[in-house]
Amino acid sequence: MTPFDFSIPINPSALTLEMLVAALGLGILILGIISPKGARSGLGWVSFLGLMGIIGVAITMWGQSGELLAGMYLLDNYALFWKITFMVAAALVILGNMRYVDKVGNQAEYYSLTIFATLGMMVMASAGDLMTLYLGLELMTIAFVILVCLRKTDNKSVEAGMKYILLAGMSSAVLLYGLSLLYGLTGSVIMLDISRIIAMQPVSPALVLALVMIIAGLGFKISAVPFHMWSPDVYEGAPTPVTSFLSMGSKAASFAIILRLFITALPGVWENWAMVIAILAGITIIIGNLVAMPQTNIKRLLAYSSIAQAGYIMVGMVTASEAGIKGVMFYAFLYVFATAGAFTVAAYFYNVTGSDELKDYAGLSQRSPLMAAVMLVALLSMAGIPPLAGFVGKFYLFKTIVDGYLWLVFIGLIMSMVSVYYYLRVALVMYRDEPKDPSPINVSGPVTVTLILTMLVTLIIGIYPGPLSEVVNSAAHSFFLH
Amino acid sequence: METSIYAVVAFYGLAATILGAATMVVFMRNIVHSVLFLAITFIAMAGLFLSLDADFIAAVQVLVYAGAVCIMIVLGIMVIQRTDMNETNLFNKQIMAGAGLTALTVAFGAIFAGRTAWVELVAADAVPANTVDAIGALLLSKYVIPFEVAALLLLVALVGAIVLARDEEVQANADN
Numbered sequence: 001m002t003p004f005d006f007s008i009p010i011n012p013s014a015l016t017l018e019m020l021v022a023a024l025g026l027g028i029l030i031l032g033i034i035s036p037k038g039a040r041s042g043l044g045w046v047s048f049l050g051l052m053g054i055i056g057v058a059i060t061m062w063g064q065s066g067e068l069l070a071g072m073y074l075l076d077n078y079a080l081f082w083k084i085t086f087m088v089a090a091a092l093v094i095l096g097n098m099r100y101v102d103k104v105g106n107q108a109e110y111y112s113l114t115i116f117a118t119l120g121m122m123v124m125a126s127a128g129d130l131m132t133l134y135l136g137l138e139l140m141t142i143a144f145v146i147l148v149c150l151r152k153t154d155n156k157s158v159e160a161g162m163k164y165i166l167l168a169g170m171s172s173a174v175l176l177y178g179l180s181l182l183y184g185l186t187g188s189v190i191m192l193d194i195s196r197i198i199a200m201q202p203v204s205p206a207l208v209l210a211l212v213m214i215i216a217g218l219g220f221k222i223s224a225v226p227f228h229m230w231s232p233d234v235y236e237g238a239p240t241p242v243t244s245f246l247s248m249g250s251k252a253a254s255f256a257i258i259l260r261l262f263i264t265a266l267p268g269v270w271e272n273w274a275m276v277i278a279i280l281a282g283i284t285i286i287i288g289n290l291v292a293m294p295q296t297n298i299k300r301l302l303a304y305s306s307i308a309q310a311g312y313i314m315v316g317m318v319t320a321s322e323a324g325i326k327g328v329m330f331y332a333f334l335y336v337f338a339t340a341g342a343f344t345v346a347a348y349f350y351n352v353t354g355s356d357e358l359k360d361y362a363g364l365s366q367r368s369p370l371m372a373a374v375m376l377v378a379l380l381s382m383a384g385i386p387p388l389a390g391f392v393g394k395f396y397l398f399k400t401i402v403d404g405y406l407w408l409v410f411i412g413l414i415m416s417m418v419s420v421y422y423y424l425r426v427a428l429v430m431y432r433d434e435p436k437d438p439s440p441i442n443v444s445g446p447v448t449v450t451l452i453l454t455m456l457v458t459l460i461i462g463i464y465p466g467p468l469s470e471v472v473n474s475a476a477h478s479f480f481l482h
Numbered sequence: 483m484e485t486s487i488y489a490v491v492a493f494y495g496l497a498a499t500i501l502g503a504a505t506m507v508v509f510m511r512n513i514v515h516s517v518l519f520l521a522i523t524f525i526a527m528a529g530l531f532l533s534l535d536a537d538f539i540a541a542v543q544v545l546v547y548a549g550a551v552c553i554m555i556v557l558g559i560m561v562i563q564r565t566d567m568n569e570t571n572l573f574n575k576q577i578m579a580g581a582g583l584t585a586l587t588v589a590f591g592a593i594f595a596g597r598t599a600w601v602e603l604v605a606a607d608a609v610p611a612n613t614v615d616a617i618g619a620l621l622l623s624k625y626v627i628p629f630e631v632a633a634l635l636l637l638v639a640l641v642g643a644i645v646l647a648r649d650e651e652v653q654a655n656a657d658n
């Protein structure tokens with residue numbers, strides 16, 4: 001090894017998106033310092049418009065492919081699709097919650113940390129080696145830890161931050177142990193090399209141990225049962241926009257790396273992990289839905305429902321096929337919109353009434369028909385009622401496992417029906433009950449846009465899934481081209 | 483690769499020191515004592531790195547972990563109020579469950595690792611005499627993306643520490 005070996009070429013233009021997002025995050029931080037306090041609420045618009053611009057750039061990059069630095073960084077439609085999904089999620093969260101953030105204060109830090117968390121997710125989506133993967137994950141997690149306890153005068157928020165950092169640290173340790181075993185067995189951190197080397201060796205017990213640890217470590221991140229204990233408390237305590245971003249962005253990014261890790265690096269031991277994932281998916285769907293039923297706090301209800309949703313998404317991993325990857329990506333994309341809709345309503349409602357309790361949602365349909373309608377559409381989509389997008393998404397996911405895992409299909413079907421019960425309970429409270437305080441809730445402009453957008457996307461994808469399905473097909477296809 | 487008897491003795495000695503000191507970190511009731519054992523753990527780790535010819539990493543381990551991190555913890559303890567120093571690192575009631583789980587994890591780890599036929603991975607190049615140059619070159623060529631992400635990660639952590647530790651009243655006065 002020569003001391004100054006720069007023989008591996010780096011093409012900076014391939015990293016355009018990451019650099020733009022990093023620049024946006026740094027720019028917001030600096031703007032926050034130099035702008036007077038009254039002008040800081042404008043930072044939300046700067047972040048939103050910046051993200052929209054970068055999404056535009058990302059769309060023009062569609063179709064790019066290649067590997068940077070000998071497989072350290074993978075560029076394909078798969079990564080690009082996830083990156084766009086994360087940025088859309090961040091943009092929706094920012095657009096829908098500006099007033100909430102003004103109330104919490106620290107706008108510059110809030111917006112720049114949101115953008116840095118997005119950057120972490122984007123790095124994860126492209127990571128081709130274990131180190132990039134881990135650092136992207138930590139960038140996202142550390143940014144989220146700070147965001148979770150940003151409402152630092154509120155004990156619940158601080159407690160949530162405490163719980164999150166301890167459990168995130170522990171799960172990272174477990175994950176790292178698994179990754180280090182993988183490195184010890186193969187001598188490489190690059191996933192494509194790992195996959196080649198594992199294919200040549202017999203399956204060793206240490207590899208099984210590594211698999212168990214990686215599944216446990218990443219199971220925490222997607223809050224799959226039995227690694228889900230942290231999520232309801234953290235979701236309830238965190239500021240609502242952060243909860244919303246945590247449940248869609250963090251989860252989607254974790255799925256992006258799980259697919260990459262298991263299907264790019266570990267396809268050789270597929271029969272060792274497929275059943276484990278299938279069983280975990282089954283348990284997650286059952287427990288998530290059953291525990292969601294008695295919840296009386298809307299954020300806790302959505303937290304448990306998002307655990308169940310993670311279970312549905314895991315179903316797509318079981319077959320390690322192109323169709324499965326397509327299902328995961330399709331579902332994650334529409335889940336972003338449904339979650340953004342539901343949580344924006346919850347955050348705005350909290351802003352006006354100061355309550356997250358389900359009983360205070362009584363008569364919301366009379367106080368604000370739009371908020372009630374968006375909540376209803378989002379929840380029904382999560383339940384998988386046709387013609388909403390969630391139905392199509394679940395169809396794509398479960399279609400992949402009809403051969404061989406019929407029991408899991410039945411669990412999914414039965415539990416989807418069970419979930420309708422608690423989703424409709426919210427609808428019942430909103431539409432049937434008389435409001436205690438009948439004063440109408442005026443929804444501000446940006447929130448109206450967010451709500452209508454999420455509702456329209458959920459409806460349109462449900463009725464006409466063709467275009468998104470084609471995009472996702474091309475993304476899933478590019479996954480196997482490396 | 484020929485392994486000398488000294489290397490084997492050094493490895494087992496260091497490994498025993500690390501495990502023993504790490505256990506004491508958990509079991510000491512006075513948190514300052516725990517920190518001292520933590521420093522021993524870190525220094526023994528540096529010894530392990532040295533035995534692998536990673537002299538730069540060993541130096542960083544001593545400077546950053548045994549030095550800075552431990553001193554930060556002690557400083558943190560100093561400024562936090564407490565009643566009795568001997569009751570600062572206590573167990574909760576889950577001690578039996580914790581012991582059981584740890585024993586199970588260790589047992590499984592040992593069995594799985596023990597039954598694996600480990601392939602000895604020989605590096606393509608010998609360790610260069612000057613490891614700092616090689617590490618620096620690698621960080622800015624092959625590993626440049628994780629390197630830059632780590633830089634941003636530190637920035638985020640720094641911003642977060644300031645936001646969370648900042649006194650709200652002081653902040654409000656500064657703005658007015």
